[in-house]
Amino acid sequence: MAHALQKPSESPVLKTHPRMTFRSGQFLYEIVSDGTQSVYRVTDGKETLDEPILYAFGNAHVAQTYVFRHGGRLLEGRVSYYASIDGLDWTVGDALDPPPDLEEAAGRDIDSDEARNCFSCHGTAALANGRLQLDPLIPGVSCEACHGPGQKHAMAKLLETGADSMIFNPKTLDAETLSQEFCGACHRGVDSVAVMPDLGGVSNVRFQPYRLFNSRGHDAKDPRLTCTACHDPHLNLGQQDAGNDSHCKICHDPGTAAQTRHTKQDKSAGAKRREASSLSTKCPVAGDKCMSCHMPKVEVPGSHFQFTDHRIRIVRPGEPYPY
Numbered sequence: 649m650a651h652a653l654q655k656p657s658e659s660p661v662l663k664t665h666p667r668m669t670f671r672s673g674q675f676l677y678e679i680v681s682d683g684t685q686s687v688y689r690v691t692d693g694k695e696t697l698d699e700p701i702l703y704a705f706g707n708a709h710v711a712q713t714y715v716f717r718h719g720g721r722l723l724e725g726r727v728s729y730y731a732s733i734d735g736l737d738w739t740v741g742d743a744l745d746p747p748p749d750l751e752e753a754a755g756r757d758i759d760s761d762e763a764r765n766c767f768s769c770h771g772t773a774a775l776a777n778g779r780l781q782l783d784p785l786i787p788g789v790s791c792e793a794c795h796g797p798g799q800k801h802a803m804a805k806l807l808e809t810g811a812d813s814m815i816f817n818p819k820t821l822d823a824e825t826l827s828q829e830f831c832g833a834c835h836r837g838v839d840s841v842a843v844m845p846d847l848g849g850v851s852n853v854r855f856q857p858y859r860l861f862n863s864r865g866h867d868a869k870d871p872r873l874t875c876t877a878c879h880d881p882h883l884n885l886g887q888q889d890a891g892n893d894s895h896c897k898i899c900h901d902p903g904t905a906a907q908t909r910h911t912k913q914d915k916s917a918g919a920k921r922r923e924a925s926s927l928s929t930k931c932p933v934a935g936d937k938c939m940s941c942h943m944p945k946v947e948v949p950g951s952h953f954q955f956t957d958h959r960i961r962i963v964r965p966g967e968p969y970p971y
Contacts, residue, residue: 649789651707653770656686659704670736673746690754710953723755730952769834824868831875832857853946859958896938
C-alpha cells in the first residue's frame, strides 16, 4: 500500500520504460521519461497535447494509471500500463472508439469528488477540511492513513509514558465496521457500491468487502470473516498466506479452533448457532486448495488480470457471474 501512489521519479515502471507507445486509429499515445520527468503525450498527426505526469496510481502489480493537469483540470490518462502485457492499453472503462477530439482522447476529467476519493485512498493527508490539497500530500498509504496523526503517539513512546491509547487502532472496531466501513472506505463496502450504479457488473469483483458481504451464509458480525482475518495490512500481498487453507478451516474443519471455542458456555445464542453450523460444513469434495473452488479468479474486461472473487460460494461450471 505504500506504493499505491508515486511521484513519476519514484515509479519503477517509468524508470525502466523510457518510452511507451499505444495507437488507436489516428491517435498515438506516448509516455516518455528521461530520468527527471515523465511526459504524457497524445497526437493526432496534426496537433499534439503533452503534459508532465503528476502522479502514478497503482504499484503496477496489476496496472499503473497516470494523472496530469491540463487547462487547470486534473485528468486521468486514457491509457495505462499493464504488467501482464508490459505495455500500454486503454485505462479500464476509458476506451473511446474513436475519441471525438484530441483533448478527449488525452484524458478523462476527474471532477472534485472523484479526485478527492482517488487521492485520499491512494495517498495520505490529501484532504484538509474536506478539500483536496496536493502540496502536503504524502504519496502512498502510510501509517497515519489508517492510524491517524501519530505525533502524540510517538511522543508518548519516546517518553515512555505508557499512553498506548494515543493512536487509533482499527482492531478496536467491531467486525462489520472494520470490513465494510473502514476497509470498505477505499476497497468498497456494500453501501458504497449500492449508491454508485457505475460500479456494477463484473467490475465489482475488485471490491472485496462488497463481494465478501454477499457471500452465502456471510455474517458481517463474525470476526472470522473480516478482511484482517486473512490479510495483514502491514505486509505486501506476496508476503502473506491469505490463500492458506488454514483460514478456511477455522470455520469449516471439525476438530480445529471452532470446535474448541464451541465448548465454552458463555456464548450468545447467535454465536452458538454460527459455530454449530461451522461444525457441520466440512467440504465433501476436498481438504485443500479451498480457494480454487470457492473463490474463483475472474478477469475484468480490459484489465489484463484475474482478480480473486471474495464472494465465497460453491462455483459450478457454466454458472453466470453473480453480481
